[in-house]
Amino acid sequence: MMSARGQLLFWTGVVAVFCLLVWALAPVLLPFVVGMAIAYLLDPVVDWLDRHGISRPFGTALIMAGAVLVVLIVGLALFPMLRDQVIAFGQALPDLIDRAQGAGRGLIDSIMAELTRQQRTAVSSGLNEVGKSAVTMLGDLVSRLWSGGLVVVDFISIMLITPVVAFYLLRDWERIIVAIDSWLPRPYAPTIREQARLIDRALAGFVRGQLGVCLISGTLYALGWTIAGLNFGLIIGLVAGFLAFIPYVGGLVGLLLAMIVGLGEVGLDWVRLGSILGVYLIVQGLEGTFIQPRLVGRSVGLHDLWIVFAILAGGALFGFLGVLLAVPAAAAIGVLVRFGLQRYLASRFYKGEADSVG
Template identity: 45%
Template sequence: MSTNKQLFFWLLSFAVFVLFLMVFQSILLPFVAGMALAYLLDPIADYLETHGFGRIWATVTILLIFLILFIAVLFILVPILAKQLISFLDYIPELATNLEALLRKNLGPQLDRLNSLSGQTSKIDWGSFVGQAANFVGGLLSSIWSGGQALISIIGLAVVTPVVAFYLLLDWDSMIDRIDSWLPRDYKNTIRTLAADMNRVVAGFVRGQVLMCLILGTFYALGLLVVGLKFGLLIGLTAGLVSFIPFVGAIVGFSLSIGVALVQFWPDFFMIGAVFAVFAIGQFLEGNVLQPKLLGGSVGLHPVWLMFALFAFGSLMGFVGMLIAIPAAAVVGVLARFALRQYLASSLYAGHNNNTNKTEGLE
């Protein structure tokens, strides 16, 4: 098969795959979630196999433990979070009014001076500004909550996902061997190398990021509860779980916490500083302990590329897109680095002076 025919074949295959995702995106969620769950749990199954478990018993054991933990969280933590979320949404108008009054009382002259320096002839309606910001946050949380309710209400997600995860986890190694047998013989070593790089990046990032988000969410939630902040559990867990988007989790959690703390504790600067300290310590732990230990320096996903992938896939495919965004970004990153290496080693880069440059380098 000529190079042009091979290129056409792979481009056509990729186009069919993308079309398949776009057409069936409305029903893909439980299958993608099951595949992601099987991928995350496969190393544990391999570990149990090396310690005397058969594959089927390792799979059953892992999924039973996971389901027990999931059901425990669903029935213990979710009702508490739902109650706090409803209360927080009701509290937003009061929060906006109190923040506006606090700003006007303590920073009124400075705000008016800033208004005059900006050349405005009329005063800025800071109450309207704070209210709009609060309404935006409320709308965002409402959409997240409605989406969460929709996900919970989908029977297929609760029923199909464990079934898909069970069969995929049970047959994972045999499926990998079968797919390996389908590789083009002339390029099998190259494809295996690329696949190993993709697996390293995806496994290192996804598994490390999931664990880091859980640790940060627990830390923020417990820290804000100890401080006594209203809705501390909700804000802390939200900040931790959204930390998979670089800087967004910390910024959202910090902004909400400081806003609530100002209204709740003013003028007690010690308590406001305690809320600030929770996020300062969390950011220190994330940057100096969790990221180096859990993610390492070889992940290869730039934060800007990661944010772009999350927003792009999320806008195209919704929650399913968010699930596949990170693996897709990792795959594209590996392929881009491979293409760059091929380009730098080709005559297209070196040109006609390749041999001359090599000789000059030796001299």
């Protein structure tokens, strides 16, 4: 039997080699990771068909064809409207930002007029420093995302390779699991299987539930801001819903865009701005008290702050690929940390017991 130190060195080496391979192959892994994610999401459906007498290869082909058909139908139905909104929003955004800045400066000037000269100097200096820091941080973020591949993505490779990867993984999923299981060290195979099962439960609960949260939240934001009379409310709501996969980020980005558009359109109209903020608060309240607990729940064991940190860290290290791998990594690390903590709390070291001699 391998010593505890030897086991630690072995598994540390495995993790280090895996991270090194991901870092080295990051430019070409994106379509494969997306294909794996699609296969993971659709595997329960193929399993259900298999249990009801439809062979796995035929069920895989059926599911993939149905998924492509749904994407085409939805795309053809929504593409013209979304295309027009995106183009109009892109053309109007610079002017809206300028107007929003003008409205903000007007508000600041009215506040500054009530201050003494010394207070105005201090506030002005502070605002300048904050502005410089914000511009620097934004430029650094854009640079990181650009170099990491979030902006420049090989769209053709995604469209061509991802469906092929998803199809073959779905078809051979069971054989892949059996093969990986056969590689496990036999004395520890039951323990590893149990931890893998817990990781799968946490990951499935979060990913599948959070996709539902994104869909519902995006729809509510789009409807709410459109009803509030906000131009481009549909596209801003969809952006907020898409980014809602990262807890809190989607809503805040949507609110920022909505406030910029609102300020650019009507200036300091507190009723309009209040309605925009009201929609955000209502959707956030529904999401936090009803939607997310029902769809995601707390049983997955992944805290929102842990997910946010993992996604930001993954994006900083590996770009868009790191964002995709962040949730699986967070689920795995969370389960392993809980397993290690459980072993530690049951150990003689924690209990202060002396090792038996003899």
